[in-house]
Amino acid sequence: MTAPTSLPRPVGRLLLGAFLVVAGVAHVVARQEFHAQVPSWFPVDADVTVLVSGAVELALGAAVLLAPRARRPLVGWLVAGLFVAVFPGNVAQYVEGVDAFGLDSDGARLTRLFFQPLLVLWALWSTGAWPRQRDEEGRA
Structure with a gap:
């Protein structure tokens, strides 16, 4: 049984x-800004990392917008996984004190870290991933 659809969820999915x-395109257009999020210890060239992560964001963004209803929960889990995977880059930007995207203070960089869990929740909620997972576990 799928969760009932209401207007906020589809709007949230389209916005996501x-x-x-937009973030994927920005990875190409403003690559230098995104270099700030690649940790100094990461073993892959920063430019390659930015371009690959931008391509992943573009692909997942398209999937969020175009996936058939039955595939949306899977897409939601993949997007949530992306948000978890890039979190160490956000932490590194804070720890290493690298300015980018207007985050020019430790306070601003620290505050940003608290928004990452909200992105994960947004991905799961707007795609119906979380309610579907709960429904399937209840039937097992």
């Missing part, structure tokens, strides 16, 4: 998809 597509 658009956010990811």
